[in-house]
Amino acid sequence: MAEDLDPIWKALADETRRTILDFLRSGPKPTTAIVEQFPHLSRFAVMKHLDVLRQAALVLTREEGRQRINSLNAVPIRMIYERWVSGFEGNWASTLLRVKEAAERAAGTHPPTPPAKAPKAKRKRKTPSRS
Numbered sequence: 001m002a003e004d005l006d007p008i009w010k011a012l013a014d015e016t017r018r019t020i021l022d023f024l025r026s027g028p029k030p031t032t033a034i035v036e037q038f039p040h041l042s043r044f045a046v047m048k049h050l051d052v053l054r055q056a057a058l059v060l061t062r063e064e065g066r067q068r069i070n071s072l073n074a075v076p077i078r079m080i081y082e083r084w085v086s087g088f089e090g091n092w093a094s095t096l097l098r099v100k101e102a103a104e105r106a107a108g109t110h111p112p113t114p115p116a117k118a119p120k121a122k123r124k125r126k127t128p129s130r131s
Helices: 006-012 015-024 031-035 042-054 074-084 086-107
Strands: 059-064 067-072
Touching: 006 015, 006 042, 006 074, 015 031, 015 042, 015 059, 015 067, 031 042, 031 067, 042 059, 074 086
Parallel strands: none
Antiparallel strands: 059 067
């Protein structure tokens, strides 16, 4: 496979890193604001998590004066989605629909399936008589 998804999986495997990504969904944030979201962690620990996210290209960082502004990059998540989710969507949708219908039938809330219509009989065409 052309793109290596392992660093992305590694980054997404940790709950703290997923929480950082969730925090960045609302928009770019300075590193200080991210650190403040994790009072139980040291600044150093949060910075290590940010480094892992940067290495996976999930977080992009730019400098503004003395601040580092971090923003979410959803492209790697999209790559994961396209590789591991989108190919199965149709199967999941049809399976979930069958489960829903079965549950509704069991509960008596699903409308009965209409009987199949019999095909219409073909009429013979009258041909004009030739005199």
